[in-house]
Amino acid sequence: MPREGILVRTPYERITDEQVQQIHHASMEILKDPGLISFNKEAAEIFHGNGADVTKVSSGDNPCWLVRIPEKLVLSAVDSTNKTVKLGARNIENILVMKGDEPRVFFITGSETNTWLDVGFQTYVRKSEPATEIRVPEFHPRRGTVADLCKSAHVCEHLQTVDGYIRTVNIQDKDITEDNKDVNKFFASLNNTTKHVMSGLTSLKQLDNVVRMAELIVGGKEQLKENPIISFITCLVKSPLQFVEDTTDTFIEICRRGLPVVVSSSPQAGTSAPIKEAGIMAQINAEVLAGITLSQMVNKGTPVLYGSVPVRARMDTLGDSYGSVETSQYNIDCVQMARFYKIPNYSTSGVCDAKVPGQQSSIERLFSDLVVTLSGPQFLHCAYGLLDCNAIFCLLQAVLDDAHFQMIKFLLKPAPIGEKEIAETLKQIREVVATPDKMYIRYIRPVMRSGEISSPYPFEGDLTSDNVFAMAYERMNELLAKPVEHIDSATTSKIFQEIPGLLPRLNVYEERR
Amino acid sequence: MAEDILKLIQENVIQGRITKDDEGFEEGMSGQPGVTELIEMALAQNINAQDIINNGLTKGMEIVGEKFEAKQYFIPDMLASAQAVGAAMDILEPHLAGTAAKAKGKIIVATVKGDLHDIGKNIVSILLRGAGYTVKDLGNDIDTSTIVEAVREEKPQFLGLSALLISTMANMADVVQALKDAGLRDKVKIIIGGAPVSEEFAKSIGADGYGADGFGAVRVVESLFNADAT
Amino acid sequence: MSEDIIAALKENVIQGRKTIDDEGIDEALSGKPGVVELTRSALDNNIPLETIINQGLTAGMQVVGDKFDTKEYFIPDMLASAEAVGAAMEILKPLLEASNIETKGKFVIATVKGDIHDIGKNIVAILLRGAGYEVDDLGTDVPTEKIVEVVMESKPQFLGLSALLTTTMLVMGEVVEALKKSGIRDKVKVLIGGAAVSDEYAKEIGADAYCTDAFHAINVLDAFREARV
Numbered sequence: 007m008p009r010e011g012i013l014v015r016t017p018y019e020r021i022t023d024e025q026v027q028q029i030h031h032a033s034m035e036i037l038k039d040p041g042l043i044s045f046n047k048e049a050a051e052i053f054h055g056n057g058a059d060v061t062k063v064s065s066g067d068n069p070c071w072l073v074r075i076p077e078k079l080v081l082s083a084v085d086s087t088n089k090t091v092k093l094g095a096r097n098i099e100n101i102l103v104m105k106g107d108e109p110r111v112f113f114i115t116g117s118e119t120n121t122w123l124d125v126g127f128q129t130y131v132r133k134s135e136p137a138t139e140i141r142v143p144e145f146h147p148r149r150g151t152v153a154d155l156c157k158s159a160h161v162c163e164h165l166q167t168v169d170g171y172i173r174t175v176n177i178q179d180k181d182i183t184e185d186n187k188d189v190n191k192f193f194a195s196l197n198n199t200t201k202h203v204m205s206g207l208t209s210l211k212q213l214d215n216v217v218r219m220a221e222l223i224v225g226g227k228e229q230l231k232e233n234p235i236i237s238f239i240t241c242l243v244k245s246p247l248q249f250v251e252d253t254t255d256t257f258i259e260i261c262r263r264g265l266p267v268v269v270s271s272s273p274q275a276g277t278s279a280p281i282k283e284a285g286i287m288a289q290i291n292a293e294v295l296a297g298i299t300l301s302q303m304v305n306k307g308t309p310v311l312y313g314s315v316p317v318r319a320r321m322d323t324l325g326d327s328y329g330s331v332e333t334s335q336y337n338i339d340c341v342q343m344a345r346f347y348k349i350p351n352y353s354t355s356g357v358c359d360a361k362v363p364g365q366q367s368s369i370e371r372l373f374s375d376l377v378v379t380l381s382g383p384q385f386l387h388c389a390y391g392l393l394d395c396n397a398i399f400c401l402l403q404a405v406l407d408d409a410h411f412q413m414i415k416f417l418l419k420p421a422p423i424g425e426k427e428i429a430e431t432l433k434q435i436r437e438v439v440a441t442p443d444k445m446y447i448r449y450i451r452p453v454m455r456s457g458e459i460s461s462p463y464p465f466e467g468d469l470t471s472d473n474v475f476a477m478a479y480e481r482m483n484e485l486l487a488k489p490v491e492h493i494d495s496a497t498t499s500k501i502f503q504e505i506p507g508l509l510p511r512l513n514v515y516e517e518r519r
Numbered sequence: 520m521a522e523d524i525l526k527l528i529q530e531n532v533i534q535g536r537i538t539k540d541d542e543g544f545e546e547g548m549s550g551q552p553g554v555t556e557l558i559e560m561a562l563a564q565n566i567n568a569q570d571i572i573n574n575g576l577t578k579g580m581e582i583v584g585e586k587f588e589a590k591q592y593f594i595p596d597m598l599a600s601a602q603a604v605g606a607a608m609d610i611l612e613p614h615l616a617g618t619a620a621k622a623k624g625k626i627i628v629a630t631v632k633g634d635l636h637d638i639g640k641n642i643v644s645i646l647l648r649g650a651g652y653t654v655k656d657l658g659n660d661i662d663t664s665t666i667v668e669a670v671r672e673e674k675p676q677f678l679g680l681s682a683l684l685i686s687t688m689a690n691m692a693d694v695v696q697a698l699k700d701a702g703l704r705d706k707v708k709i710i711i712g713g714a715p716v717s718e719e720f721a722k723s724i725g726a727d728g729y730g731a732d733g734f735g736a737v738r739v740v741e742s743l744f745n746a747d748a749t
Numbered sequence: 750m751s752e753d754i755i756a757a758l759k760e761n762v763i764q765g766r767k768t769i770d771d772e773g774i775d776e777a778l779s780g781k782p783g784v785v786e787l788t789r790s791a792l793d794n795n796i797p798l799e800t801i802i803n804q805g806l807t808a809g810m811q812v813v814g815d816k817f818d819t820k821e822y823f824i825p826d827m828l829a830s831a832e833a834v835g836a837a838m839e840i841l842k843p844l845l846e847a848s849n850i851e852t853k854g855k856f857v858i859a860t861v862k863g864d865i866h867d868i869g870k871n872i873v874a875i876l877l878r879g880a881g882y883e884v885d886d887l888g889t890d891v892p893t894e895k896i897v898e899v900v901m902e903s904k905p906q907f908l909g910l911s912a913l914l915t916t917t918m919l920v921m922g923e924v925v926e927a928l929k930k931s932g933i934r935d936k937v938k939v940l941i942g943g944a945a946v947s948d949e950y951a952k953e954i955g956a957d958a959y960c961t962d963a964f965h966a967i968n969v970l971d972a973f974r975e976a977r978v
Contacts, residue, residue: 068890120915120945176915208916266883275807276825277868321823323962324872396945443641448602450595451535452542 008101009169010267012415017345017382020338023223025172026346032288033295034077036472042296046254049073049300050092056303063144073249083302084347091266091309091384093170094222094233097200097491101233102170102385104311104320106348110384112413115162115390115404116172118206122150122392123362125479142473145490147398151196152182152509154399157486159198162390164485167411170202171195171423172239174391174399175395179509188212192219192236192360193501193512197493204237204268210256215505217263222500223493233418237266239352240315243293245273247356249300256487257297261304268313268385269297274320275336283332287339290316294340298349302309311385313352316442320359323507325397328357329370337374338381353383356407361394363403368431372410379414402475405482407445409464416460521566525575525730528557528607532579533586535599537606544596550575553601558617561739568614572651575605594733598642601649608648623650624744625676627669629657631690639712643679643723644734650737652677663693667701675707676747677740680726684711692724708743712736751796755805758787758837762809763816765829767836784833788840798844802881806834810879817964828872831879838878852883854974855905859887859896861924864917869942869962873909876963882967882970893920897927900937905944907970910956912943921946922954940966940974 019322021029043063044050050071054060057075083270093102132138155175162168170497173195181189187208195203196219207213221227242257244250244398260267271293273279279286294312300306316336320327327333337353344351355378358370375388388411391404438446453459464481467473493501495515502508510516534543536553539722552560561571583600586592628644637659644654657669670678678698682688689710698704710728710734711721721729727745728734764773766783773779782790784806791801813830816822838852845852856877860867867889874884887899900908907930912918922942928934939956950961957973960966 063638068888178915181767250865321825322820323679324824324868443637443645445638445641447595447598451544451599454595 008103009099009112011102011110011169011384012379012418014109014380014382014418015420016109017109017341018338018377019342019378020335020381021184021342026342029137029284029287029343030346032284033292034080034286036247036292036429037075037080037296039074039079039248041072042186042249042279042293043070043252044073045070046248046249046258047071047248049254049259051490052258064430068247071514073169074360075296075299080299083299084295084349086114086302086306087298087349087350087401089350090310091311092234093202093204093237093266093385094224094230094235095170095200095202096196096235096493098233100201102202102351104384106350106384106505107345108384109345111379111386112169113167113388113390114156114170114172114204115168115174116204116387117392117396117399117516118173118176119150119392119399120176120178121147121394122154122175123147123398123403125235125363125400125402127473127479134363140316140478143363143479145400145401146164148179150399151179152177152190152512155194156401156512157200158391158401158404158489159195161404161482161485163199163201163490164488165390166202167406167408167415168390170204170385171199172387173203173205174404181409181509184209184333185211186509189215189219189505189507190509190512191507193505196220196223196235197498197514198490202237204239206239206241207256207260208260210252212507213256213259217265217310219501219505221332221498222490223503231428233291234265234309237268239268239270241270241272241315242297245278246273246289247292247293254300255410256407258304261308263300264305264308266309266311267301270300270315270352271297272315272317275332276321277324280315283320283322283339283401284333286316286336287343289338290314290340291343295347310349311352312340312349313345315354315387316340322478327368328354329359329374332372333357334374334377335451337378337383337398340381341381350384352385352387353381353397354387354389355379356388356390357392357395359395361398363393363400363406368406371407375407375410376414379418384449402478402482403429405478406465406474407486410476413460413463422458428468521561521564521570524561524564524566525571525601527552528554528561528571528575529579531557532576532600532603532607535581535596535603537599537603543609544599546747549712553612554607558607562610562614567601568611571607576607577651580604583638585665587671594642597649598645601645603649605645605648608633612653617683623652624672624676624740625653625655626679626740627655627657627666627673627675628668628679628681629669630659630681631663631666631687631694632662633661633690634682634684636713637681639683639733640679640681643681643712643730643736646733646737647740650741652740653697663690663695666694670703671701672696677743678707678709679730679736679740680709680711682711682716688713690722691726695725708740708747710736710739710743751791751800753796754787754791754796755800757782758784758791758801759809759812760804761787761831762806762830763812765826765833766782767829767833771829771833776823784837785840787869792840792844798841798848801837801841806837807881810834814964823906824872825880828875830933831876833879835878838881842859853881854907854970855883855885855902855903856897856907856909856970857885857896857905858909858911859888860889861896861917861920862890862892862913863920864912864914866913866943867911869913870909870911873911873942873963873966876967877970878920880967882968893924893927897912897931897933900928901931905937905941907973909942909966911941913945915945918943918945918950921950921956925955940969942966968972 051058053073061072068085089106091104095101127141158174221230224230238260240257242254275281275286279289301310317326318330318332342352355374356371358367360366390407391399465474465477521576531554536543615665646654649656680691708727711726718729728739730739761784768783768785771783837879876886908923923941941956942957942960948959958969
């Protein structure tokens with residue numbers, strides 16, 4: 007039985023149907039004029055071969071082509087996409103089935119951070135009262151390693167609300183190179199979680215090794231098609247309106263292999279996209295549709311997700327402001343656009359500007375997680391544990407995030423109100439009102455332990471002081487101590503024999519010397 | 520045979536089953552005799568009422584208390600058990616009169632004048648009955664003079680006052696003063712409870728104790744009872 | 750008359766009005782001459798180059814810098830002002846070369862090979878031009894050999910390298926090495942910037958400085974220039 011995610015019966019809609027149409031038509035205008043610049047020759051040729059208007063605009067060092075895509079090509083591509091995308095998993099109970107017209111939300115981790123934030127507790131003594139001790143959490147940043155990636159996958163395996171795993175750490179061990187990074191990051195992820203694994207690809211040369219690894223795990227090519235335990239996210243677009251040479255190459259090759267892929271574009275309103283909503287929406291929609299069109303031209307039926315990562319710039323540094331309210335607005339708009347095309351949508355929430363776990367991170371994360379979930383994206387990259395936009399990953403924060411996702415999922419459970427329930431409750435009301443103490447308390451018991459009542463906040467403590475970090479830290483360690491189901495010994499051997507570049511220390515079956 | 524029934528009474532107190540129709544903490548018990556049926560059976564077998572109380576009811580409530588401390592049981596569970604004991608005590612009361620056995624004590628409870636809130640008071644009543652006290656609940660919005668009269672007539676060991684509003688909690692002080700004026704203050708221990716009141720407030724009006732919740736109230740009453748007994 | 754022109758020039762730098770068509774922060778200025786027109790006007794009135802630059806452009810940018818420090822101005826405001834000054838400098842450039850007045854220095858800037866990110870680099874380029882440096886922007890994904898070639902030929906005082914990815918930041922080290930091999934490492938100050946790098950990394954690869962952003966870069970450059978004097 008695949009995972010259920012949570013169905014949002016009446017998704018929150020920010021823009022009207024008319025506005026959706028206006029954005030669609032504006033995107034079609036953009037794809038005609040100014041069109042897209044492709045720095046990737048093959049993509050330009052593919053578009054040309056399929057009837058788009060393509061002209062070479064520059065030669066020399068960085069040749070590029072101007073591609074104008076007519077609406078009919080876009081609509082035909084949208085039509086040919088598979089409206090249902092299946093994301094497989096080592097444990098078939100963790101399979102995710104995403105339908106473009108069903109606002110069933112799955113919660114996914116991510117993304118590739120440079121900094122791992124360790125948490126420790128220091129005991130301080132009050133100067134004026136040396137007998138009073140307090141424990142204070144302290145945060146220590148350092149470069150992330152493959153061992154950290156393993157830990158992150160391990161904990162996410164046990165976090166109840168996590169439906170799928172996008173790698174959360176940029177592995178920067180001294181023995182990680184451009185040639186072995188992909189195989190190690192995929193292996194570390196696949197070996198420590200039985201949920202779906204998605205990642206970006208650093209080097210196209212490693213694509214076949216990564217795919218082969220996945221085939222070995224599920225038992226072959228056909229099995230991988232049936233149960234795609236890995237998928238990819240590629241940002242082939244550089245906003246505004248350019249196809250990047252090397253990531254487009256990667257994108258094309260992934261499409262050829264028919265594995266699920268997120269067509270991603272990440273414009274920043276104010277710098278690489280207009281600051282106003284109409285502008286960034288028209289542009290991002292054009293960019294994503296161009297990528298989707300390319301995917302279907304390369305390989306019709308490639309499972310794609312309408313992947314949008316819009317964000318607004320902050321005015322003081324022009325860096326990303328993921329915590330800004332507009333960022334949530336754009337994401338919700340994108341969910342609606344994807345639903346218009348009936349393509350499953352990849353949206354983003356939970357990413358914040360705060361750099362450490364605390365008040366700001368709690369507010370920013372909860373706000374966007376809640377509002378974007380309510381809009382009903384299928385694949386919600388809600389970034390458990392992510393801080394400082396996408397620079398920092400903190401495992402403690404991921405544990406904290408799981409708590410509010412439990413609340414959000416509970417919120418969206420369908421209301422248990424119906425004829426049977428009404429009849430039962432009328433009987434109960436009449437009964438209780440007739441008793442002297444008129445209390446309904448007696449009837450709580452059957453419901454108390456059945457899951458029909460929400461659980462209290464798991465890190466509540468004794469209510470006189472805020473002990474959330476300490477309690478979440480204990481929970482994190484509990485989860486780390488719980489075992490995970492590694493890839494079995496025989497398959498691991500095969501993988502280490504066939505796939506070059508894997509670090510021996512990742513093989514859990516090797517005797518430690 | 521006697522042991523078996525007493526064990527069953529204990530068990531059904533823990534399960535919170537008043538009658539045979541009740542579900543217990545565990546499922547599938549419906550249909551088996553509940554506490555009230557078992558009390559009748561025990562009396563029919565001439566088992567001593569005090570015996571039934573000590574080895575059936577009280578022992579059962581002790582285990583319920585332990586489960587509550589261990590956070591296995593929550594308030595609704597305790598209430599069900601306490602209600603079962605309360606129903607048992609109603610049956611046993613006539614059998615206790617005339618024996619040396621006495622209830623632990625009598626307590627009058629009331630929500631003060633001007634205040635209609637009573638859920639807390641009702642929970643406290645049930646728990647105190649379950650702990651072996653005789654409880655007379657005067658109700659809500661009770662005049663100070665009515666409370667004083669009840670204390671004069673019933674001669675309880677304890678008086679419990681409840682209020683939820685800042686405006687009405689002042690009436691608690693009135694009750695304390697009125698009892699002093701009537702020469703009854705030293706005859707009864709006064710405990711107060713309710714969201715706006717506190718330990719400090721209890722001290723400031725000259726009450727004997729404050730209960731933060733139902734269990735707090737029971738603990739305070741028990742400790743005052745034990746202090747008196749020694 | 751000259752004073753009025755210079756005062757208006759300074760004011761329009763502060764307002765970020767490049768031409769007569771630009772809006773400033775103050776709406777009432779719409780339709781009035783911008784920095785470009787006023788610069789030409791100043792030249793027509795034979796106002797000395799130094800006066801135009803120091804009392805008009807630089808003085809204006811200083812006020813802009815102060816407003817940024819007090820958080821009255823944000824980056825988009827600074828960019829508008831810097832672009833206006835950049836446009837003025839374009840007009841003045843040929844005259845400057847003829848008159849031997851020096852710019853603050855030549856700055857070659859590039860995003861290293863393998864990296865296409867350039868927003869940060871572009872902002873730095875605009876602000877440095879606005880601060881009076883001559884900036885040669887080589888673009889993105891620039892091969893190391895090309896960078897070395899440009900440094901050899903145009904002999905800039907400063908070289909700025911930008912990268913956003915942890916994979917491409919390694920290329921910065923390669924550029925420093927290549928400069929050493931070509932014997933020109935000591936002829937140019939190398940500054941690095943970008944989200945992935947840091948002070949430590951600059952030291953690790955033997956760069957001269959790491960800059961968190963454009964404003965930091967301007968301060969670092971001023972410090973280098975003062976040290977040389």
